[in-house]
Amino acid sequence: MSDGCCGPAALEIEPFTDRADVGALPIVVIGAGPVGLAAAAHLAERGLDFQVIEAGPRAGASIAQWGHVRVFSPWRYNIDAAARRLLAAQGWTAPDPERLPTGAELIEDYLAPLAALFGERIRLGVKVNAISRLGYDRVRTTGREQAPFVLRLSDGEELRARAVVDASGTYTTPNVLGASGLPAYGEAEAVRFVDHALPDVLGADRDAYTGKHTLVVGAGHSAATTLLALAQVEDTRITWAIRAGSAGRTYGGGEADALPARGALGTRLRAHVESGRITLVTGFYIHSLTVIGSGTGERVRVVSRDPSGAERSVTVDRIISATGYRPDHSIAGELRLDTDPILGSTRALAPLIDPNAHSCGTVPAHGVDELTHPENGYYAVGVKSYGRAPTFLMATGYEQVRSVVAALAGDWEAARDVQLDLPETGVCSSDLAEAQEQRVGLAAGVSGGLLATRPPLAAVNADGGGCCG
Numbered sequence: 001m002s003d004g005c006c007g008p009a010a011l012e013i014e015p016f017t018d019r020a021d022v023g024a025l026p027i028v029v030i031g032a033g034p035v036g037l038a039a040a041a042h043l044a045e046r047g048l049d050f051q052v053i054e055a056g057p058r059a060g061a062s063i064a065q066w067g068h069v070r071v072f073s074p075w076r077y078n079i080d081a082a083a084r085r086l087l088a089a090q091g092w093t094a095p096d097p098e099r100l101p102t103g104a105e106l107i108e109d110y111l112a113p114l115a116a117l118f119g120e121r122i123r124l125g126v127k128v129n130a131i132s133r134l135g136y137d138r139v140r141t142t143g144r145e146q147a148p149f150v151l152r153l154s155d156g157e158e159l160r161a162r163a164v165v166d167a168s169g170t171y172t173t174p175n176v177l178g179a180s181g182l183p184a185y186g187e188a189e190a191v192r193f194v195d196h197a198l199p200d201v202l203g204a205d206r207d208a209y210t211g212k213h214t215l216v217v218g219a220g221h222s223a224a225t226t227l228l229a230l231a232q233v234e235d236t237r238i239t240w241a242i243r244a245g246s247a248g249r250t251y252g253g254g255e256a257d258a259l260p261a262r263g264a265l266g267t268r269l270r271a272h273v274e275s276g277r278i279t280l281v282t283g284f285y286i287h288s289l290t291v292i293g294s295g296t297g298e299r300v301r302v303v304s305r306d307p308s309g310a311e312r313s314v315t316v317d318r319i320i321s322a323t324g325y326r327p328d329h330s331i332a333g334e335l336r337l338d339t340d341p342i343l344g345s346t347r348a349l350a351p352l353i354d355p356n357a358h359s360c361g362t363v364p365a366h367g368v369d370e371l372t373h374p375e376n377g378y379y380a381v382g383v384k385s386y387g388r389a390p391t392f393l394m395a396t397g398y399e400q401v402r403s404v405v406a407a408l409a410g411d412w413e414a415a416r417d418v419q420l421d422l423p424e425t426g427v428c429s430s431d432l433a434e435a436q437e438q439r440v441g442l443a444a445g446v447s448g449g450l451l452a453t454r455p456p457l458a459a460v461n462a463d464g465g466g467c468c469g
Contacts, residue, residue: 008185008282009443017196022148026051027408028161032059034106035382037114038080042405044118049354051161051290052118053153055127059115060107062171066198069225073393074098078106080398083114088276099365100268127154131164132334145376163377163408165401166332170325170383175215177321179243179285179305190289190319191251193300197222197322202227208318215302215314217286218252218322222324224269231272238277238312241304247273254279289319323363327384336374340395344387346371346380353389362393365420396420420444 029039032054043050071078076097084094087110095101095109106192130152135194136144148171149161174196185192197218199205210233216223219242230238230416242250272278287305292315303313327344329337340350349370353363371379379385381404382397399420406415425458 019081022146022162025148025160025162027163027165028149028151028159029165029167029384031167031169031384032056032062032111032115032122032124033062033167033169034078034080034111035395036165037111037118039165039167039381039401039405040118040121040222041080041086041114042402043088043168045050046405046409046411048405048409050121052122053120053126053128053151053159055154056220058107058112059122059124060103060111063103063111065103065196066108067102068203069198069269070100070102070155070199071106072100072221073395074100077393077395079110080401082402086113086117088099089387097210123190126157128152128331129154130334131166131332134160138334138336147286149377155157156406159261163422164379165404166378167382167397167401168328168331170327173328174325175317175323176450177286177289177323179287184302185288186290190291190300190314193289193298193317193399194319194321197320198226199320201226201233206233209233209236211235211259212317213239213299214317215241215316216237216320216322217241217284218324219244220320220322220324223320223322224250224266227272228267228280231277237279239279239281239316240273241281241286241302241314241317243283243285245282247282249278256362263297269371281312284312285303287311288442310393323393324388324390325383325388326388329380332375332378332380332433335378337378338374343389345385345389346373348372349385350387350389353386355389355391357390365399365418366396367400367418368407368415371400371404408461 026049027043029036029050029052030044032040032052032396036052036054037059040050040052054222056062056064058064074097075095079094079382084134090113091301092113095105101109128151132138132150132152133144133147136147136151149164151159151161151164153159175181176183177187177194188303195208199208201209205334210229214230214236216227216230216238223240227238227240230236240247247270251270269278273280281304283306284304285306286302288303290301290303292301293299297315299315300319301313301315304310305312329339338347339345340347343350343353345353349366352358352366354368368379371381371385373379381400386387386392387398387399403415403418
C-alpha cells in the first residue's frame with residue numbers, strides 16, 4: 001500500500017538493532033558548560049559511557065564571553081557534588097565557598113580542571129546540528145523506543161546514542177530587540193552596531209563606548225549592571241529604554257527594602273537616572289532600526305511604536321541588547337517534545353518556574369519526572385530546560401542532571417529523591433547586587449562603587465539566559 005492520504009500506510013521498519021545493542025551505546029551530553037560537565041561527572045561516577053559534544057573551542061565557551069563579570073552566587077552554590085568528588089580525588093583544592101567568582105575564574109578554577117578529567121570523551125569545536133531516531137522521523141511509532149538516537153554533527157559525522165542530555169544553553173540565542181517578540185525592521189542590517197549583553201565596558205571594550213551615545217535595552221540584571229558600568233565611562237551619553245511604564249522592578253525596594261543592603265543597587269541606578277547621568281525612556285517598543293550617515297559618522301536611528309501607534313525615536317552610536325534569551329529547540333525538530341506553549345519548558349516544569357509566580361529561590365526541587373518528554377531518553381537540562389523563564393540557578397541544573405543520570409542508570413529511587421539547597425529568595429532580584437559587591441569589596445580590601453579595576457557584578461547564569469549565577 002502506498003503512503004496515501006487515507007488510512008495508515010502498511011509500512012514496516014526493519015529494526016536496526018536490538019535493546020542490548022542500544023544499551024551499549026554512549027549517552028551523549030550536548031554542551032560543556034557547568035551543567036553539561038556536571039552531567040558528565042554523574043555519568044562517570046555511575047560508570048556509564050558518555051561523550052560530551054561542545055560547539056565552542058573550550059569548556060565553558062559561552063562563559064568566556066562574559067569572563068569579566070562576577071556571578072551572583074558564591075562558590076558553594078556553583079560546584080556540583082559529583083564534580084567536587086571527582087576533582088578532590090585528583091588533589092584539587094576547592095575555592096573559598098563564600099567568594100563570588102568571575103566567569104573567567106569559574107572556568108580556570110573549576111570547569112577546565114573538570115573537563116581535563118574526561119579527556120577524549122569531550123569533543124570541542126563540533127556542533128550538533130540535528131537529533132533524530134535512527135530510521136525514524138517524528139511520525140513513525142512502532143519500534144521507535146528500540147531505535148538509538150542519531151546526532152548529526154557539524155563535521156559531517158553521525159553519532160549514535162542510547163540517550164541525549166541537552167545542556168546546550170541559550171547564550172547563542174538571545175531575544176530580539178523588537179517588541180512583541182519579533183525582530184525590529186532593519187535589525188539584521190544594523191547588527192554591527194548591536195552588542196550582546198554584558199560587554200566589558202570597564203575593560204577591553206571601553207574604547208567602543210568612550211565619547212559615544214549608547215542605548216541599553218532591557219530591564220533585568222544584565223541591563224542594570226551594564227548601566228552602572230557605563231556611568232563610569234567618561235564622555236559617554238547613556239539612554240536606557242524599557243517597555244514598562246516605570247523602572248520600579250529594576251530599582252527594587254531601594255531604601256525601603258526590608259534588608260537595606262539589598263536595595264543599594266537599585267538606589268544607585270535610580271540616583272543616576274534622577275541626576276540625568278542616565279536618560280530613562282519608558283514605554284519604548286522598538287519597531288525599527290535604520291542606519292544613517294556614512295563612514296565614521298554612521299549612527300542608528302531607533303524608532304519606538306507603542307500599541308496605540310504613537311512613535312518616538314532616539315539616534316545612537318551603539319546599542320547594548322540586554323533583552324534576555326530563548327531556547328532553540330530546532331535541533332530536536334524530529335523528536336517528540338511536549339513543550340509549554342508559553343515558556344518553552346516541559347509542561348510539567350512550567351508552573352514550577354513561572355516568573356510571574358517564582359523567583360530563583362522559590363523554584364521547588366525538580367528532576368527527571370518534570371523534565372521528561374514523550375521522546376523517551378531525551379532530556380533538555382540546565383537553562384535550556386527553563387525555556388524563557390529567567391529563574392534559573394546553576395544549583396538547580398546540578399540537581400536536574402543528578403536526577404536524570406540516576407534515572408538513566410535505573411536508580412529510580414535516587415532519581416525521584418530530589419532535594420535542593422538554594423540561596424534565599426531575594427538572590428534573584430537585581431537589587432541584591434550591592435550586597436554581593438560589598439562582600440567582594442571587603443574580601444579585596446576595597447568598598448564602594450563598581451571600580452574600573454574590579455569586575456562588575458551581575459546576576460547571570462553560566463549557560464546564559466537565567467537570572468542568577
